[in-house]
Amino acid sequence: MNFILHLGLGSFHRAHQAVYIHELRQQGDLRWAIAGGNLRPDMAETIHALQAQGGRYTLETVTPQGERSYTRIESIQRVIPYQDDLAPLIATGADPATRIISFTVTEAGYYLDANNRLDWATFPDLRADLDAVKDGQAGHTLYGGLVSILRARMRAGAGPVTLMNCDNLRHNGERSRGGLLQFIDALGDGALRAWVETNTTSPNAMVDRITPRPTPDVAERVKAATGWEDKAAVMGESFIQWVIEDNFIAGRPEWEKVGVEMVNSVQAYEEAKIRLLNATHSCIAWAGTLAGYRYIHEGTHDAAIRKMAFDYVTDDAIPVLLPCPINLEQYRDVVLDRFGNPAIADTNQRVAMDAFSKIPGMIAPTIRDQLARGGSFDSVAMLPALFLAYLQRWHAGQIPYTYQDQAMDPAAAQAICEAADPVAAYAADTTLWGEMAGHTQLVETLRKAFARVQAFVAERAGA
Numbered sequence: 001m002n003f004i005l006h007l008g009l010g011s012f013h014r015a016h017q018a019v020y021i022h023e024l025r026q027q028g029d030l031r032w033a034i035a036g037g038n039l040r041p042d043m044a045e046t047i048h049a050l051q052a053q054g055g056r057y058t059l060e061t062v063t064p065q066g067e068r069s070y071t072r073i074e075s076i077q078r079v080i081p082y083q084d085d086l087a088p089l090i091a092t093g094a095d096p097a098t099r100i101i102s103f104t105v106t107e108a109g110y111y112l113d114a115n116n117r118l119d120w121a122t123f124p125d126l127r128a129d130l131d132a133v134k135d136g137q138a139g140h141t142l143y144g145g146l147v148s149i150l151r152a153r154m155r156a157g158a159g160p161v162t163l164m165n166c167d168n169l170r171h172n173g174e175r176s177r178g179g180l181l182q183f184i185d186a187l188g189d190g191a192l193r194a195w196v197e198t199n200t201t202s203p204n205a206m207v208d209r210i211t212p213r214p215t216p217d218v219a220e221r222v223k224a225a226t227g228w229e230d231k232a233a234v235m236g237e238s239f240i241q242w243v244i245e246d247n248f249i250a251g252r253p254e255w256e257k258v259g260v261e262m263v264n265s266v267q268a269y270e271e272a273k274i275r276l277l278n279a280t281h282s283c284i285a286w287a288g289t290l291a292g293y294r295y296i297h298e299g300t301h302d303a304a305i306r307k308m309a310f311d312y313v314t315d316d317a318i319p320v321l322l323p324c325p326i327n328l329e330q331y332r333d334v335v336l337d338r339f340g341n342p343a344i345a346d347t348n349q350r351v352a353m354d355a356f357s358k359i360p361g362m363i364a365p366t367i368r369d370q371l372a373r374g375g376s377f378d379s380v381a382m383l384p385a386l387f388l389a390y391l392q393r394w395h396a397g398q399i400p401y402t403y404q405d406q407a408m409d410p411a412a413a414q415a416i417c418e419a420a421d422p423v424a425a426y427a428a429d430t431t432l433w434g435e436m437a438g439h440t441q442l443v444e445t446l447r448k449a450f451a452r453v454q455a456f457v458a459e460r461a462g463a
């Protein structure tokens with residue numbers, strides 16, 4: 001049997017990649033299975049539960065009409081519990097039966113700046129990881145972890161392996177490969193660099209299925225529907241899509257038999273997904289939080305919030321994506337319908353997170369493209385303006401949930417909020433804006449957008 005070693009055994013992997021392999025196995029193709037674990041000591045309870053359940057768990061899916069279905073997923077054949085030296089993960093990665101190493105480590109797990117350079121200055125944990133790997137310890141960022149695994153694989157002569165990124169990141173294969181090679185260069189390991197260049201490929205991919213953080217009621221519904229006491233149940237929308245560039249150096253599952261689109265270039269799909277779905281999702285989460293909503297579907301059904309999202313896509317995002325083989329107006333409408341499904345009950349908390357990675361990765365590119373073509377970017381500017389208002393609430397301790405942001409420097413965020421001119425300070429932040437930081441048109445457009453956001457917030461406060 002061939003293995004995919006997956007790093008980052010979160011909800012999304014279990015509602016997406018694991019489902020496709022499960023479906024292949026259900027068709028009788030037992031040639032591939034998944035081994036998975038985390039690079040960090042998080043989700044200990046879920047990993048423990050998964051291990052106790054032999055890697056099996058129930059997936060609940062919900063259609064736009066609210067119909068629910070339950071499937072017991074059996075493709076994760078090996079659950080690798082976390083240990084500090086990552087020895088079991090490294091051993092699995094160095095096993096010749098492992099032909100693909102895939103990963104979901106969140107958008108914040110890549111540490112790249114707008115020029116695709118590793119941002120050592122902003123992310124001290126990256127430097128700490130490099131030092132740990134230099135000292136012969138296992139790395140715990142994606143790059144340090146992969147170096148530990150790939151060095152062991154090279155030494156074991158275990159052969160080529162595909163590195164498959166499944167995160168929402170533009171050019172996700174290429175960019176994470178670039179980060180990995182820079183990390184190896186910083187280590188000064190020329191032999192590993194040469195081995196990686198010859199023995200690995202990194203296909204780009206677009207992944208899609210809204211997968212909320214499972215709440216206790218998922219397990220309750222699973223129990224009621226199946227009788228199974230499942231401590232690792234997940235839920236997602238019925239919609240699912242995966243488009244992958246067909247660039248696998250050591251073989252791959254016959255994914256096309258279960259609906260995966262294998263293509264030469266994923267670019268049109270990823271741009272549509274990142275700009276029309278992910279950026280819009282963040283818009284609704286930030287605006288929805290400011291308006292006092294808890295769930296994404298509530299903000300989606302609020303006419304003012306829906307208009308901000310619709311105008312952003314229509315006025316500013318679609319024009320810079322044309323020409324495009326995808327019908328982008330239709331894509332926009334389907335996405336808004338998906339967000340509006342109350343049965344998904346996805347929270348603003350999950351979607352609002354990691355803005356300091358999502359703004360540069362998902363929103364700034366549209367501003368950059370509009371600036372380059374001399375176009376207006378009033379509608380897209382509403383998104384970062386919403387986040388500035390959100391950040392000010394966070395600073396005032398008024399966000400009604402914990403805001404998580406791995407890329408945010410709290411001191412820099414505090415300085416923005418306390419500045420005499422917060423808009424100018426925000427527009428000057430290089431983590432968010434790269435080379436556009438401080439650009440006059442950026443400052444002025446953000447200022448106008450922020451005034452509109454303040455009017456929206458004031459109106460809601462008075463309502």
Ligand SMILES: NC(=O)c1ccc[n+]([C@@H]2O[C@H](COP(=O)([O-])OP(=O)(O)OC[C@H]3O[C@@H](n4cnc5c(N)ncnc54)[C@H](O)[C@@H]3O)[C@@H](O)[C@H]2O)c1
Pocket residue numbers: 007008009010011012013038039040042043104105106107108109140141142166167168169207208209210211212406
């Ligand atoms: N949930 C969705 O709707 C969805 C849909 C499409 C794509 N994705 C992608 O999957 C990612 C994870 O989503 P999820 O729902 O599984 O989240 P999750 O919180 O359930 O899991 C996050 C996983 O990432 C790992 N991780 C987090 N930060 C890391 C870091 N800095 N270095 C190494 N590992 C790290 C954790 O160990 C965990 O395994 C998203 O950030 C996104 O890129 C999610």
Ligand SMILES: OC[C@@H](O)C(O)[C@H](O)CO
Pocket residue numbers: 168207208209210211277278279281282351
């Ligand atoms: O925008 C937040 C994402 O996690 C989103 O749920 C996902 O990308 C949908 O595929």
